[in-house]
Amino acid sequence: MALGFQEALAQRNIEAPTLVSGAQACGTLTNSFDFTADMSAGVALPSNNQFILQLSNPSGSFANASEITDLGTADGPNEASGAGTVIEFFNVNVPQDANSDDYRLRVIATEASIISDISEPIPFHFFDDDNLxxxxxxxxxxxxxxxxxxxxxxxxxxxxxxxxxxxxxxxxxxxxxxxxxxxxxxxxxxxxxxxxxxxxxxxxxxxxxxxxxxxxxxxxxxxxNTSDISIITTAPDFSFCPDETKVLQASDIDFSYSYQWIKDGVELDGETSPTITLPDNDFGGEYTLEIELSEDCILVTNPVTVTNEGSSITTPLPPGLVLLPTQILTLTVETDAPVGSTFRWIRDTNIIIQGITTGSTITFDVPANGVGDYRLEIDALFPDDPCMSELVTETVVVAAERFDITIAPGEVVDCDQDTITISLEEMVGITSTGDRVPLTTEQFSFFDFEWFNDGVSTGETSLSLDVSRADNGGSFELRAIFSPGGLPDTVSNNLPIEFLSNSIVLDINPPVLEAGQTVTLTAPASTNFTYEWYVIQNGTEVLIDGETTNTLTVSEEGDYFARISSSLCTTDTLIAEVRGPGALSELIPNVVTPGGNAANNAWVLPNSFTDNDVEVSIYSSNGQLDFQKNGGYNADWPNESASQASELIYYYIISRSNTVVKKGTITVMR
The missing domain is CATH 2.60.40.10 (Immunoglobulins)
Structure with missing residues (x-):
């Protein structure tokens, strides 16, 4: 009896598919894999038949059709064959959610009731190998x-x-x-x-x-165990002559650590390596080394005392000095060299005076027009100085053609300060070659100073000026006139002072974000301010690139704020909550219109701010308390306003359980 068509087809079997190369399919964004399955000899399959390579669920089961993934297709071979043939699947990508060692594969024929054997477990894993x-x-x-x-x-x-x-x-x-x-x-x-x-x-x-x-x-x-970490030296001990090489180092050197050398309890600027080379002058003292091995391990070594067996210049000459017209400029050096030591003052290359020390101070008066390079050499007396120290200090004395003044706040400024003190920070002389040499504070007495606000004299002539919030700031300059005359007047940098606050409320317009619309947030505007805008996402402040003006237009709900910087301080505004219509009932009004009209006669708060644990405080524009109520606020203001709501702007603070939860302004419109 002849076999039926479907029975003939059923005689063709497909073996379990295999991975062509390797034992695992480890997929990335840029690779793929080839698979094959052997099919037994038999009659032709329908010409439109396709073979589908299928991936099981992660545990290797094909029981649930929704958990099966089609990896690829092959259009043949469908012709009759007297010998076995191979079904090939090329450039198969690993699914990006694949992550199991227990996947299995099978092949099905779309136009014939043929399902292959199921493979042994094959690991399929995807990882973005190159981009993470x-x-x-x-x-x-x-x-x-x-x-x-x-x-x-x-x-x-x-x-x-x-x-x-x-x-x-x-x-x-x-x-x-x-x-x-x-x-x-x-x-x-x-x-x-x-x-x-x-x-x-x-x-x-x-x-x-x-x-x-x-x-x-x-x-x-x-x-x-940090007890073994100490300060060591390659010298026999910690006693040195000034001309010797004086190197201290940590006994444990690891450049992943952070180091800071300390002398006599004061951190030494720039000395942050595991070794330090001491200077020739004034190097004696008690040294310690702070080592930060990690944020959980900061140690300070036991101190070592470095002894100067010779002498030092304890107060050297400054690097440069300005010689003012009519000024007698005195060069002063302090030394601990023994009395009776020989010294020499040298101008440029010529010895101009020499002698024997009679104390710890050596001075020289620079004559008028005495610009040049000055050098003091001291030969310490032996045997009082066993090192026979040769001490040197030098400076350059210059004449200034003009001066430059810098004014700045005298301390770190908080944006909530009511009074800011600005002062003369530095005054330098500028030579004909453009060199800049600082004046000493004693030389300030040769100048008459005057403070100006927006180009108008304040009448203040001291070296500092107090500016209060009530004065409304302005642009400040300090002018200096050389009292004896003969040098140009000097005007400092222009220092704009515009007061900020740590409680700035952003304007939200419109107050509710309607579907498909936008909301504009506005911060106080000033050409003296710079702006950055942030949105809070998952508790993290995220900078909004490119937004550097005092306004921000948004189309999505969220919590936004501006970071405003002036020449004095930086502050963050209060957070502006941009919400859709569903949040309308939680909005705090910022306008009242008392006077008998039907709307907005009273300042009405959402129900969530009328609990007994809520305190409402309202202040006038000059900071005077205008109204306060602990619990049970019920549209009591401005009816109970101490000032009869006579001012244009008021400030409110809402606290819950002694914690501030809202701040803002109220505009009174009549």
């Missing part, structure tokens, strides 16, 4: 000092090719200590309590050794 960077603990090692135990939580950060953070929860994590997997740790954070080398990696099963960038940097965690 995983950083652990900012790259810093963990070091604890002199403790019996420690606990430190570290976390991973994932960055894309543009250095933007990628959500770490998009990945499955594994942790390794000393190269071995830590069982049960699969979060993007790890609490480290043991010494060792640690690394985080994205869990990609049997593809772990294939992907290069699924692993973070390695960090080490260690306990350090």
């Amino acid at each position: 960077l995983i950083r652990l603990n900012g790259g810093d090692d963990i070091i604890f000092c002199n403790v019996a135990s420690f606990a430190k939580q570290v976390s991973v950060v994932v960055l894309d090719e543009n250095d933007n953070e990628v959500d770490v929860n998009n990945f499955n994590w594994e942790w390794l200590r000393d190269g071995a997997l830590i069982p049960g740790e699969n979060n993007p954070t790890l609490l480290i309590t043991e010494e060792g080398d640690y690394q985080a990696r994205v869990s990609v099963g049997l593809c772990n050794n294939v992907f290069v960038f699924n692993k973070s940097n390695r960090i080490s965690a260690s306990l350090v």
Whole structure:
């Protein structure tokens, strides 16, 4: 009896598909894989038949059709064959959500009831290998000092090719200590309590050794006994002559550490390496070294006392001095060289005076028109100075053609300050060649000073000026006139002072973001201010690129604020909450119109701000308390305004349980 058509087809079998090269399909954005399946001999299949390569669910099951993924198709072979043939699937991409070692493959024929055998488990994993960077603990090692135990939580950060953070929860994590997997740790954070080398990696099963960038940097965690870290020197001891090379260094040098040298309790500027070479003058004293091994381990070594066996110039000449007309300029040097030591004053290359010291101070009066290079040499007396120290200090004395004055605030300014003190910060003489040499404070007495505000004299002639918020600021200059005459007058830099506040409220117009519309946020405008705009996303301040004016137009709900900088300080405005119509009931009104009209006679707050734990305070524009109520606010203002709401602008503060929750302004319109 002849076989039916479907029975003939059923005689062709497809073996389980296999991966052409390798044992795992470790996929990236740029690679693909080839698969084959052997099909037995048999009659022709329909010419429109296709073969589909299918991927199971992660556990290897094809039971649920919704969990099966079609990876690729092949149009043949469909012709009859007296021998076995091969079905080929080329350039198959790994699905980007694939992450299991237990996937299985099968092949189905679209126009024939043929389903292949199911493959053995084949690992399928996808990782964006080229475009992600995983950083652990900012790259810093963990070091604890002199403790019996420690606990430190570290976390991973994932960055894309543009250095933007990628959500770490998009990945499955594994942790390794000393190269071995830590069982049960699969979060993007790890609490480290043991010494060792640690690394985080994205869990990609049997593809772990294939992907290069699924692993973070390695960090080490260690306990350090700091008692062995000290200051050492290659010299026999810590006693030196001035002309000797004087080098101190840390006994443990590691350039991943941060160092700071300290002399007599004062940090030495710029001395931040593990070694220090001491100067020839005034080097004696007590030295310590602060070493930051990590943020959890900062140590200070035991002090060492460095002894100067010879002499020093304890107060040298400044690098440069300005000789003013009619001024007697006295060069003064302090030294601890023994009395009776020989000294020489040299101008340019000529000895102009020499003698024997009679005390610790050596002076020389520079004559009129005595510009030049000055040098003091001291030959310390032997045997009182066993080193026979040869001490030198020098300066250049110049004549100034004109002067430059810099004024600035005398201290760090808080934007809420009511009074700001500005003062003469520096005055320099400028030579004919453009060299700039600072004047001494004693030389200020040769000048008459006067402060100007917006080009008008304030009548103040001291070296500092107090500017109050009530004065409304302005542009300030300090002018100087050389009292004896003969030199040009000098005007300082222009210093604009425009007062800011730490409680600036942004204007929101319109107050509600309607669908498809925009809202404009407005900060106080000034040409003296610079602006940056931020939106808060997931608790993080995110800079809005390109927005540098006092207005921002937004089309999305969110929490926004402006960072405003003046020449004096920087402040953040209060957060502006941009919301849609559903949030209308929570908006706090910023305008009242008392006077008998039907609308906005009273300042009405949303119900959420009328609880008994809420305090409402309203202040006049000059800071006087106009109204205050603890709990149960019920549209009481301006009916109970102490000033009868006679001013244009008032300020409000709403607190809940002694914590400020809202600030803003109220405009009174009549």
